[in-house]
Amino acid sequence: MSDWLLIVVYVLIGIGVCFNAVGVIGLLRFPDVYSRLHAETKTTTFGSIFIAIAVAVFCFVRAGAEGDGSQVSLGVHALVALLVLAFGNATGSHALAMAAHRCGVKPAGGVVDALAKAQGAAADTGKEAAPASEPTPKEQPQAEPDDGPAGKEESS
């Protein structure tokens, strides 16, 4: 395969490895769960996507050069892994952040906890029957009075 295509693949792999390294450094250095999730999920997903793209490009180009069918299947499966990573990591990190908030883990140095306020306001208006298995009905009343309850509680 030609030289500049090889350089493109090297650059893609390099971008992926660098982003993964940044994500792991953030996982080690940040102070609380939420900032660790913020650092880790986005950068690690981005880096792994770039590595999968690099492998797919390499395999497709080599399949075109050599006429090898197994290389095509390797590239397609790398793209499938890319899709699974992109959707699975985002959903899983949302679930983990919600679970951490319910466990009572507070953001380090945080001043305003808007989600706890919204849930407390929803519980005050009489919807305490919804258990932990359904978080959506608790969050719906937060949508319309966006600044109202927060401003009131800060002033009191």
Place this chain on the structure above:
Amino acid sequence: MITACLTAAAILAALILLASVRLMLGPTAPDRAVALDSINTLLVATMILLSVGFDQPVFVDVAVVYALLSFVGTLFIAKYLNRKAS
């Protein structure tokens, strides 16, 4: 290309070791879950690189199944933490 893939896989393995430090140290259970999630993502990327490095297309299938299973595992850990909190 083979050398580049294996080198990148070795760097990612070192990163997995660094992330497992947070897995052992993490003060709360959600911290450990976050570290486990990141280790799973890095491991999928490592498997994709190793499949090119060793020229074994089967490894990518393993990576796809591993990514799906780790996603389901993360969701179950989150569900467990939810139930323990309430």
